Amino acid sequence: METVCKIVDSNVNSQLNYTQAVDILNAGEVVAFPTETVYGLGAVATNDYAVKKIFEAKGRPSDNPLIVHIGTKEEVELYIENIPEVAMKCMDLFWPGPLTLVMPVKPNVLAKSVTAGLNTVGIRMPDHPVALALLHHIKKPLAAPSANRSGKPSPTEAIHVKDDLQGYIPYILDGGSTGIGLESTVLDVTHEPPVILRPGGITKEMLEEAIGPVIQPTTIEQHMESTPKAPGMKYTHYAPNAPVYLIHCDKKKVEQAIQQLHSQGHKVALLAPESFVNISVDYYFSIGVAANKEEMGAALYHALRACDKTQATLILATTTSTEGVGAAIMNRLEKAAGGKWYIT
Ligand code: TXA
Ligand code: MG
DSSP, X not given: OOOEEEEOSTTSOOHHHHHHHHHHHHTTOOEEEEOSSSEEEEEETTOHHHHHHHHHHHTOOTTSOOEEEOSSGGGHHXXXXXXXXXXXXXXXXXXXXXXEEEEEBOTTSSOHHHHTTOSEEEEEOOOOHHHHHHHHHXXXXXXXXXXXXXXXOOOSSHHHHHHHHTTTOSEEEEOOXXXXXSOOEEEETTSSXXXXXXXOSXXXXXXXXXXXXOBOOXXXXXXXXXXXXXXXXXXXXXXXXXXXXXEOSOHHHHHHHHHHHHHTTOXXXXXXXXXXXXXXXXXXXXXXXXXXXXXXXXXXXXXXXXXXXXXXXXXXXXXXXXXXXXXXXXXXXXHHTTTOBOOO
């Protein structure tokens, strides 16, 4: 299959590109598009045949449900049974934006494979001009997971989508780099208090200020039977080819680790804040200023993907605190590392 990639921004007349994307979607095919978090791979959420193509293109297990994207807040009522009060508040405050709300789904309104057989669905209204324009043009809900091959870091640029899915999908709308760079916060509002199934750009602190206490399980707690989870959390995620090890953000420790690894014949890639720029290592990828967690979040997947373009045999990634967006960064790093720490 030929993959066409079209740039859409305010400098070009994008009308034709949107028309083409809508025609392809209405014909039951998939289209990749940017959101404010990461690129999504969209299909019409009411067309089971189309939604199945997302799973095929990504190599995604069919028991992992998809997020439904809508273009207006009002549409929620079409798909959700009894919208919880806390969900209303969250929509008012955080939509459009990087917050997915898991709510009870109305029967037979969305394609079966969207919800993977669950009686809930995750919905969000993205805050990106291209995603919103596409939704406004098509006037239908779009099911869209991140537009990467299953297991890989989510794409934050159209070139990442191409690297993973060229030949598997017909069309990519290229809207440049996504802003946040980490997937949306997934909040399950069917529980009391609500549970953060996946931390993201809307932080626990922001949610609690709006709706009171919310539960944010640690990665370890998420593996316990008693905690509600996002089905996707059990799969390997965000992983480059070489193994990733976490290490404390301490220059001496990192230098020592690199020396040890070199003596074992390793070529090392280091993901660390920009203050590590002078460290002697085979490959170094900056994740920005340590104090600026938003900047780290935006740089993380690009850096993880960049490791695959090197000869590194091992990746060291420095950790950060779990305050604010730090919770999302550490969640993704722990998954990329499969929980492994480098111990000197
Ligand atoms: O920022 C994002 O959310 C991006 C962009 C494209 O919108 N999308 C995204 O989708 O990250 P995906 O499919 O890669 O991640 C969806 C996550 C998975 O962990 C999935 O298990 C969880 O949300 N999820 C979806 N529906 C759910 C449900 N009904 N109950 C529990 N978890 C659900
Ligand atoms: Mg994903």
